[in-house]
Structures are given as C-alpha cells and as structure tokens.
Amino acid sequence: MRVGLIGAALAAAVAAAPVAAQDVAKMTEESRAAAGGFAQKLGGELKQAISQGGPDGAIGVCRNIAPQIAGELSLRNGWQVTRVSLKTRNALLGIPDAWEQKVLAEFDARAAKGEDPAKIEFAEVVAEPAGQYFRYMKALPVQPLCLSCHGGPGDIAPAVRAKLASEYPHDRATGYSAGQIRGAITIKRPL
C-alpha cells in the first residue's frame, strides 16, 4: 500500500500548495485593472453606438464587441475572461459555474446591505480537480444606459424588444432597474 500512501501524500501536497499573500494581492490588482479596462471600453463603445444608431443599432456592440474584448484579454494573458449573470441573455457565454453562482449571490447580498455595487469584487484561490486557479469577479452594476436593453417593458423600445426576441429567444436579462447588479466580469487564471 506504499504507492497508495505516496499518492495520497502527493494529492494532499497539491491541494495545500500555498499561494503567497503578496501573489494573491498582485493577481487581484492585475485582474481589477483588466476588468476595469474591459468595462470602460465596452461602456464607451455602447455610448457611442447608442448615440449614433439608437439602442437597437447598438445591440451588435454587446453581442460582438464584448466577447471580442473578452477574447483578446483571454488570449493576451492566458486567462479565461468572460461576462456571466444569474439571468443570462446569451447562455453560450454567460452561464456562471458553481463558484460564480455563489459569488454572484453574495454580490447581491452585499449590495442589499448597502455596499456600492461599482466597488464590489471578490478574489480567491480555488483548488479544482485539474489544479489550482486564481479566480476574480467584478460586479457590473446596472446604469441608466443599460436599461434600454436590460430594463423593464417601459424602458425597452419596441424595435429593441423585437430584435432581442429574434436574436435571443431565451433572453432572461430584462426587468432590471438602475443600481442592481446585472452580472460580473469573471477571470480565471491557472496557477
């Protein structure tokens, strides 16, 4: 049974491999900068597209530019970067895994207790069967700008509603009001 014991000892060592606090702080800082840049760039593109072509013309920005920015960040850094939500519009990219669901629920609870949603974030080193990961999430609060595509029936123009219905028949991402948390930018980084 020696092999079994050594195997068990190795598994314990892998699971417990410590990550220094300063490394976590550095990775948190890097993730915060990447997520902040992502949100800012997307917001800028959205504002510009809405002012040029109205919200129905801007749907393509959220559909094409957001995954493009996320893809560039992923490739450049060797991380997995995407946007997730508890109520997705695009299930292909946006459904959170178990860890992300837990963090999103905590984000809602933190906002309900009065924390500023624009500053809500969470970072953790997580052990998974394939290894250790540094994981980071930054909340995306609903701003007035978002309501034209994620708000209630009174916020969404008929042309936008029609386009969303045809492009996203399983859309769950409406009915929000300003200040709620729409979802999060999530970053997963192998260690």
Ligand code: HEC
């Ligand atoms: C012009 C319409 C439009 C506006 C304005 C808009 N969105 Fe979206 N949003 C979309 C579309 C379309 C998708 C689906 C994108 C895709 O196919 O990946 C989406 C997807 C998302 C997702 C990914 C998760 C999911 O549900 O699929 C998040 C998070 C999100 N939007 C947040 C926001 C926030 C925050 C704002 C305001 C800053 C905003 N959106 C403004 C149209 C819009």
